[in-house]
Amino acid sequence: MRLLHTSDWHLGRSFHRENLLDAQAAFVDHLIETVRAERVDVVLVAGDLYDRALPPVDAVRLFGEALARIRDTGARAVLISGNHDSMVRLDYATGLIDAAGVHLRSSLDQVGTPVLIEDEHGPVAFYGIPYLEPEIARHHWGLTRRGHPAVLGHAMERVRAELAGRPAHTRSVVLSHAFVSGGDSSDSERDISVGGAAHVPVSVFDGVDYVALGHLHGWQRMSETARYSGSPLAYSFSEEHQRKGYWIVDLATSGVAATEFVAAPVPRPIARISGCIDDLLTAPEWERYTDHWLQVTLTDPLRPAFPMDRLRERFPHALHLDFAPENERVADGGSWTRRVADRDDPDLVLDFVDWARGSPSTADERRLVRSAFEDLRAREAAR
Known part of the structure; x- marks a missing residue:
């Protein structure tokens, strides 16, 4: 049988x-x-x-x-x-x-x-x-x-x-x-x-x-x-x-x-690729992925503007986008966890603002964030 x-x-x-x-x-x-x-x-x-x-x-x-x-x-x-x-x-x-x-x-x-x-x-x-x-x-x-x-x-x-x-x-x-x-x-x-x-x-x-x-x-x-x-x-x-x-x-x-x-038949191949956006958009080695469904991880130190729109000019079937900046590891080889271990909450928030926007926060923004955390701590202490 x-x-x-x-x-x-x-x-x-x-x-x-x-x-x-x-x-x-x-x-x-x-x-x-x-x-x-x-x-x-x-x-x-x-x-x-x-x-x-x-x-x-x-x-x-x-x-x-x-x-x-x-x-x-x-x-x-x-x-x-x-x-x-x-x-x-x-x-x-x-x-x-x-x-x-x-x-x-x-x-x-x-x-x-x-x-x-x-x-x-x-x-x-x-x-x-x-x-x-x-x-x-x-x-x-x-x-x-x-x-x-x-x-x-x-x-x-x-x-x-x-x-x-x-x-x-x-x-x-x-x-x-x-x-x-x-x-x-x-x-x-x-x-x-x-x-x-x-x-x-x-x-x-x-x-x-x-x-x-x-x-x-x-x-x-x-x-x-x-x-x-x-x-x-x-x-x-x-x-x-x-x-x-x-x-x-x-x-x-x-x-x-x-x-x-x-x-079985493959409707469209899939792949996961990573790199800096300029390299992904120009290097010949990535050409073989233009017809794939793609998960792309960008390693640029700063988040590029309109990354998915730019990627789809070369990779029209890009479906998912992640970010893993290369500078998440400091020069001494420490991990991101070690890097933030001794930083206080306002500094972590400001680090995120700097990363997401691609430029440093202003003095007024730093004061505002720290004032917000001080207010939260005061409210917690009063309960």
């Missing part, structure tokens, strides 16, 4: 206010072409189908079209909800769409109940474990231990118990949306540590043939049988060096026989 493992579509998400719906639609086109060309039997989507619990209408439409097109290829689909999705909303009418060959698992009650799909070698049991909010899952199952390891460990106990009652030759696949210890994260994954420790050991998934993981946006292998596919698009500048795509996994009679990572 041939599987395609993808995750973290985040349909409806933007990138620094750039609408990504067309790029997400292009990814779906590529995925459908791959499903046909590679004769994929089952498409696995390991959570974060949408970017938020109430997705925009266009994102819902694209998701519906994607599922219909997957089924038009003759492949089946097994999907789970992630921490960005609404578990309750995605669970609606799952019993009805099961009959169409689309199996969406977004309920605690369904954990441990497999979707059975057969090939010439026999059945494969697909177990969907949606993102488990620790406190909700703990109360639902009556557990005493808290945290992600406890609830995911219980979920896998249910899976292994159900699998143990099946014929010995039954192959098994688990879909899970979780943060496995040792995985490389990026800035665009929402923190899932609320309610207990976020990380779970990969050993919690022992006993199944393949684990299709979702949540981390970089593709990576956690063990011989457990992998993250990563997100199909970059959703933060911290993902600039990640290769985007999905896994093709072949299941033989004894488990995973082969895996291949297939790259």
Whole structure:
């Protein structure tokens, strides 16, 4: 049986206010072409189908079209909800769409109940474990231990118990949306540590043939049988060096026989660059970034006037601007923290005024700032 493992579509998400719906639609086109060309039997989507619990209408439409097109290829689909999705909303009418060959698992009650799909070698049991909010899952199952390891460990106990009652030759696949210890994260994954420790050991998934993981946006292998596919698009500048795509996994009679990572289309490359604005605007070495979405960090000692307008003359797709002046480190190598350690509050405010405006404060301004702080201290002392 041939599987395609993808995750973290985040349909409806933007990138620094750039609408990504067309790029997400292009990814779906590529995925459908791959499903046909590679004769994929089952498409696995390991959570974060949408970017938020109430997705925009266009994102819902694209998701519906994607599922219909997957089924038009003759492949089946097994999907789970992630921490960005609404578990309750995605669970609606799952019993009805099961009959169409689309199996969406977004309920605690369904954990441990497999979707059975057969090939010439026999059945494969697909177990969907949606993102488990620790406190909700703990109360639902009556557990005493808290945290992600406890609830995911219980979920896998249910899976292994159900699998143990099946014929010995039954192959098994688990879909899970979780943060496995040792995985490389990026800035665009929402923190899932609320309610207990976020990380779970990969050993919690022992006993199944393949684990299709979702949540981390970089593709990576956690063990011989457990992998993250990563997100199909970059959703933060911290993902600039990640290769985007999905896994093709072949299941033989004894488990995973082969895996291949297939790259997805890149709508526009992203990069982080830094330097003084005059160098960025004139040096030939930066020319290769003119078609990139850019995060630019300016290191000029004084903040330039209208920096983004000037940068976009050469880099029309610059999206984010930071400032890290080179003079934040003094000549003796001390850090900014050491530099300000012995300065009083009025001096720090005046330093900021000097930096932001690009010229020294006047005597009247210095008197005004110091007078304001003296007034504040007098008020505090009178309370």
